[in-house]
Amino acid sequence: MARDIHVLGFSGSLRKGSYNTRLLHIAKDMLPQGMTLEIFDLSPIPLYNEDVRQQGYPPAVAEFRRKIREADALLIACPEYNYSVTGVLKNAIDWASRVELHEPPGSPSPLYGKPLGIIGVGSRYGTVRAQLELHQIAVAVNMFPLNKPEVYISNLPTSAFDEQGNLINEDSRKFLRQHLEALYDWTLRLYPQPQPATVETQEARQPATAGRG
Ligand SMILES: Cc1cc2nc3c(=O)[nH]c(=O)nc-3n(C[C@H](O)[C@H](O)[C@H](O)COP(=O)(O)O)c2cc1C
Numbered sequence: 001m002a003r004d005i006h007v008l009g010f011s012g013s014l015r016k017g018s019y020n021t022r023l024l025h026i027a028k029d030m031l032p033q034g035m036t037l038e039i040f041d042l043s044p045i046p047l048y049n050e051d052v053r054q055q056g057y058p059p060a061v062a063e064f065r066r067k068i069r070e071a072d073a074l075l076i077a078c079p080e081y082n083y084s085v086t087g088v089l090k091n092a093i094d095w096a097s098r099v100e101l102h103e104p105p106g107s108p109s110p111l112y113g114k115p116l117g118i119i120g121v122g123s124r125y126g127t128v129r130a131q132l133e134l135h136q137i138a139v140a141v142n143m144f145p146l147n148k149p150e151v152y153i154s155n156l157p158t159s160a161f162d163e164q165g166n167l168i169n170e171d172s173r174k175f176l177r178q179h180l181e182a183l184y185d186w187t188l189r190l191y192p193q194p195q196p197a198t199v200e201t202q203e204a205r206q207p208a209t210a211g212r213g
Contacts, residue, residue, distance in 0.1 A: 002034055003194065005187050007117070008071035010040045012089030013079045017165075019121035019155060020077035023176070026167050027075065027119070032181045037075065040067055048094045053101070061095045065110045068096055069197040073115040073187040074143070075180075080122040080130035085137070097141045111141040115190050117183040119151035119176065121160070126152035146186045149178045 009028075011021040021039075028037045044060035052058065057065065068074065079086050099107040118134055120127030131152060138145045153160050153172045160169035167173055 002188055003192075004034045004036070005072035005184060006070070007035060007037045007073045007075050007183070008040055008067050009037050009075040009077065010042055010089075010092065011077040011079070012042070012086040012092075013077075014043050014088055018079070019153075019161065020079045020119075022161070022165050023119055023121055023151075023153070023167070024075065024077050027176060027180060030173070030177050030180065032177075032184050035180065035184050038067070038071075040064060042088055042092045045088075045092050045095060048091050053095075053098060056101065057095070064092065065096055066197075068110040068114065071114070072191065072194070073117065073183055074111075075117040075119065075183065076134065078118055078120040078127055078130050078134050080120065080125075080127040083129045085130045085133050089134075090137070093137060093141065109141060111143050113190075113195075114143045115183065115187040116143040116145040117179055118145055119153075119179060121153040121155055123156045124154060126154040128152045144186075144190060146179070146183050149175050149182060151175045151179045 009024045011018055011024055013020045024037070024039050028039070031037055045064060046052070046058055046061070076089065078089060081087070093111070096111050097109050099105060099109055116138055118131050120131055122130070131150070135145050153169070155161065160167060160172045162168045167176070
């Protein structure tokens with residue numbers, strides 16, 4: 001029998017009325033059987049500073065990293081600012097991409113090997129450019145993003161949402177549901193068995209390599 005999976009979701013927008021955060025909450029109401037989704041608020045994550053990291057991860061960052069390690073998969077709601085991912089999102093990923101202080105460079109970060117779902121709401125092209133950049137970032141940190149079905153929702157010229165924040169566009173609802181189902185299947189295909197919170201990979205046991213750590 002297929003196992004249950006736990007997904008950690010976060011949004012690259014901090015504003016209260018964020019469509020992207022809203023999309024995560026809508027996703028929570030249409031999860032496939034066997035999937036749970038916890039939404040993590042990135043607001044308390046400070047700006048990345050290596051000097052600060054050397055003193056120990058700040059509490060909000062440590063909690064974020066722990067929750068990522070404990071999750072079977074991640075779901076990122078990715079807004080688009082100036083054709084790219086938001087600084088908020090990139091900053092959070094940068095914190096999560098680093099190894100533990102007591103571990104040698106090249107050890108797996110919390111993000112290493114995580115299955116990843118990407119969804120987003122933006123203006124005319126519905127975050128398609130930012131999502132491609134997020135795929136590129138996923139290469140750097142060795143997350144495994146789901147490619148299809150894509151969920152990029154435009155809130156122009158007429159919004160896919162009603163005034164109460166309900167997702168009323170039927171196609172958008174369908175793609176979101178299909179994305180969640182595909183993320184479930186993708187996670188089980190990659191990891192039929194639950195992974196320990198710290199995945200020790202062969203690469204982790206090898207000497208540090210340039211560009212990682
Ligand atoms: C600084 C800034 C830059 C933006 N650049 C883009 C962009 O390049 N492409 C786009 O689709 N929307 C862009 N937008 C519009 C946002 O995608 C839109 O406001 C969206 O609703 C933000 O996500 P949120 O509702 O989750 O906060 C930009 C918004 C801001 C504030």
